[in-house]
Amino acid sequence: MELKSSSNKTLFFYFCLLLAGLYAVSKCLFIPVFPVSTDPGAFSAIALHIKHGKLLYVDVFDSKPPGIFILNEIALYFSESIISIKWLSVFFAFINGLVAFAIFKKLTKNSIVSVGGTLVYTSLYYSQFIYGTGNFTEEFATVFLLSGFAVFLYNEEKQNNVIYLISGMVAGFSIWIKEPYFLPLIVITGYQIYLLWNKGKRPKLFLIGGYFLISAFMIFQLGIKGNFGGFLNYLEYNIAYSKFESSHLSVFEKIKENIVHFYTISYYDQPNRVLYLMSLIAGVIYSFIPSQNRRYQYLPLMVTLWFVADLIAASFSNFKFAHYYLQPLFSMTLCAGFGMLGFYHFLKYIFRNVFLVHLHRTTDGIAALTIILFLYNHTNKPTFLDISFNKPAYIENSIVNKIKAVPGSNIKLFVENPELCSYYVRTGMISNVKFPDASHFFFRIATAEGTGRDKAIAMLNQLRTDPPEFIITKNKFTEFTYAADADEWYHENYSVADSVISKSGNEYLWQHK
Structure with missing residues (x-):
């Protein structure tokens, strides 16, 4: 009987995993309708030039790391068309939904919060206000970072050193797509080392070795192709760009500006603002409660630090392009998820100690209703782009x-x-x-x-x-x-x-x- 129950739980987990991926895909099905915008168009253009024999940073220049062009070039090998680039984004949306749910479930160990957090995260992530038309560096870097973290979490039981190495390589590749991801990677790695150290395990070198291995491979590729010098020029350009049109604001002032700007473009109805902000504030407070940190192995504190690292990373540039805010969305939603978890435990405590009854189903129902109201509110906004004006991407002019x-x-x-x-x-x-x-x-x-x-x-x-x-x-x-x-x-x-x-x-x- 116990074996059957365990089998049912596993089946339900994979069912939810699949639904999470499909839901993320359903949220970005508008992608094939819209033309490719500025940066995504440039990435696909550079990838096409590379595919036709041009050397990145030498024959053709762009200010992004090589990872984004590698992914676009792979898509173009299937077909030299915009539709291939569009389907690359759809594929990554599916993976994004999968790993988001997997991480939520492993960390919170609560089905309601896991399902709710994943739905809210993907609904926000694939909002046209932030996601635009897809094929942004943040989009792919996020998926690689989360995938590496998910691989690490689900390797805790087996403790396979090769899997730890793969985890480090996958997460480490995110930096080769978008440089500022090194900040959340430091926070996540610190927490991973803490977990391994706390359990008396010593595979930390394999995890960190994965970062060095992927970086060594990328540098080796640049070297043998003869464009390592061009890569150094790209680094020099980006250092100069970070100072370009500087606002002379402190890091904290930039973060504050980014929070206000993100908050403005993400929500256009008051109920969503209040609901999400309350959960997020509760999550931050939750991270400083010693008993809850001990209960979750200091995970709430790590998530808050992850969120802060993402905010700092999004503040490196002196500009405020909407796609920059794709980076902090997961850590922010995970932080809000712990806020929801705090509400959940608080309601159970109230029902048990004030009303002297156990209304476990009621608290589940309240949590589920909150999620449904959020999603209904969020998905019934008018679209940012006028679909009727634009021809689908596969109809040429x-x-x-x-x-x-x-x-x-x-x-x-x-x-x-x-x-x-x-x-x-x-x-x-x-x-x-x-x-x-x-x-x-x-x-x-x-x-x-x-x-x-x-x-x-x-x-x-x-x-x-x-x-x-x-x-x-x-x-x-x-x-x-x-x-x-x-x-x-x-x-x-x-x-x-x-x-x-x-x-x-x-x-x-x-x-x-």
């Missing part, structure tokens, strides 16, 4: 069709505005310049390669030496103002061949005369 209609296998394309970078993958064409996404940040920040203007002039010379057949802009006049005579060169050598109206404005196709 006249610019793409016109470019594809031109015969030849070596036709080059240059996209002047980074918002339009998805045209590279949509047409299957690459550029001959080092900055195919032409972000204005690249031409405003000086590095050892030269000033921003030096880079702009060098790129214009590349265009003149080997002019592309097509150039795509957002205006009839070039926005590439960093090189003074760019506009004159455009009009002398190119003419407008087509134009379309999009959500962000007019888009123009220029063809070589």
